Amino acid sequence: xxxASPPPFRAARRRWLAGAGGLALAAALGGCQPPLPPLxxxxxxxxxxxxxxxxxxxxxxxxxxxxxxxxxxxxxxLRALASGQLEGAQLTLDEVLLGxxxxxxxxxxxxxxxxxxxxxxxxxPGLRQPGQLRxxxxxxxxxxxxxxxxxxxxxxxxxxxxxxxxxxxxxxRSVEMLTSGAVDAVVTAEPWASRLEAQGAVRVFDSRxxxxxxxxxxxLRAEVLAARAPxxxxxxxxxxxxxxxxxxxxxxxxxxxxxxxxxLQVPAAQVPAxxxxxxxxxxxxxxxxLAPDGQISRTAGELLALMAERGMPTSPWQWDDTVxxxxxxxxxxxxx
Numbered sequence: 001x002x003x004a005s006p007p008p009f010r011a012a013r014r015r016w017l018a019g020a021g022g023l024a025l026a027a028a029l030g031g032c033q034p035p036l037p038p039l040x041x042x043x044x045x046x047x048x049x050x051x052x053x054x055x056x057x058x059x060x061x062x063x064x065x066x067x068x069x070x071x072x073x074x075x076x077x078l079r080a081l082a083s084g085q086l087e088g089a090q091l092t093l094d095e096v097l098l099g100x101x102x103x104x105x106x107x108x109x110x111x112x113x114x115x116x117x118x119x120x121x122x123x124x125p126g127l128r129q130p131g132q133l134r135x136x137x138x139x140x141x142x143x144x145x146x147x148x149x150x151x152x153x154x155x156x157x158x159x160x161x162x163x164x165x166x167x168x169x170x171x172x173r174s175v176e177m178l179t180s181g182a183v184d185a186v187v188t189a190e191p192w193a194s195r196l197e198a199q200g201a202v203r204v205f206d207s208r209x210x211x212x213x214x215x216x217x218x219x220l221r222a223e224v225l226a227a228r229a230p231x232x233x234x235x236x237x238x239x240x241x242x243x244x245x246x247x248x249x250x251x252x253x254x255x256x257x258x259x260x261x262x263x264l265q266v267p268a269a270q271v272p273a274x275x276x277x278x279x280x281x282x283x284x285x286x287x288x289x290l291a292p293d294g295q296i297s298r299t300a301g302e303l304l305a306l307m308a309e310r311g312m313p314t315s316p317w318q319w320d321d322t323v324x325x326x327x328x329x330x331x332x333x334x335x336x
Contacts (some may be wrong), residue, residue: 038067042077042089047274048113049090055242057259065231073170088220092145101313105222111286115214117277120206123185130204136184139169139177153205236327290325
């Protein structure tokens with residue numbers, strides 16, 4: 001006996017069910033995954049952090065993969081990292097150590113710059129010698145970075161912390177705090193240091209006295225590195241391309257200075273001067289710095305000792321849990 005064919009509507013239903021099952025299987029296998037959101041990278045206005053913004057303006061930073069978030073201070077950046085509002089940030093090495101001590105699992109993937117005068121103690125006119133700061137009010141951000149420079153100045157003058165009056169502030173208030181008379185000096189950085197000097201304030205100490213101690217790095221959450229490696233590689237490569245462009249065209253009338261001037265809030269002609277206090281390492285040098293026995297490990301040990309001495313929270317340095325050098329070890333090429 002021949003088996004009767006199913007009614008047309010039953011055959012159609014079977015075809016629909018088969019198709020739906022295939023779609024469900026494809027979705028389960030990842031064929032219909034929604035696109036991942038861009039990595040949110042925190043940053044404040046600082047010349048050493050500007051190359052990522054230059055990469056964005058040059059079109060080398062894909063907004064679908066990375067979004068740069070501008071904040072007022074690195075204190076705000078650490079808060080945003082702690083609350084899960086950022087996947088990574090441009091920070092000083094000591095701030096990464098502070099964040100890790102507070103439970104944020106940050107890993108360093110790149111070295112951005114080494115301060116060689118960009119961080120400074122700027123005093124009001126009339127205070128021309130660092131020894132004159134005894135008993136004075138000094139504005140300083142409540143972070144490890146401010147502590148490092150102030151501590152170095154005090155030790156050089158054989159002063160104690162109790163010999164000055166620390167006034168909490170954020171870097172972006174440097175000009176306001178000093179010019180208003182709220183403080184006698186500020187622990188600050190570029191571009192605020194140059195603005196204050198242009199108004200007659202005096203540089204009494206800077207990071208040239210502590211070479212290699214203040215280092216800026218790019219750090220991301222450990223879980224992000226595991227889940228979003230291609231986006232992190234894109235981020236590191238974009239920074240390297242911007243470093244290449246700035247080294248190739250550093251003159252004030254060339255494109256990089258013109259692109260960076262609006263964010264740094266200075267004319268393009270003044271942009272190169274803001275970088276004079278920074279050393280921007282090449283990618284090969286960065287790899288050496290991030291090695292287990294490299295400069296980052298040595299500097300981290302010194303910073304942790306200082307932080308502990310000043311009663312700041314610390315956690316032990318573990319290179320394999322704090323550094324991920326694979327992204328600066330990957331090959332890259334200048335843009336075509």
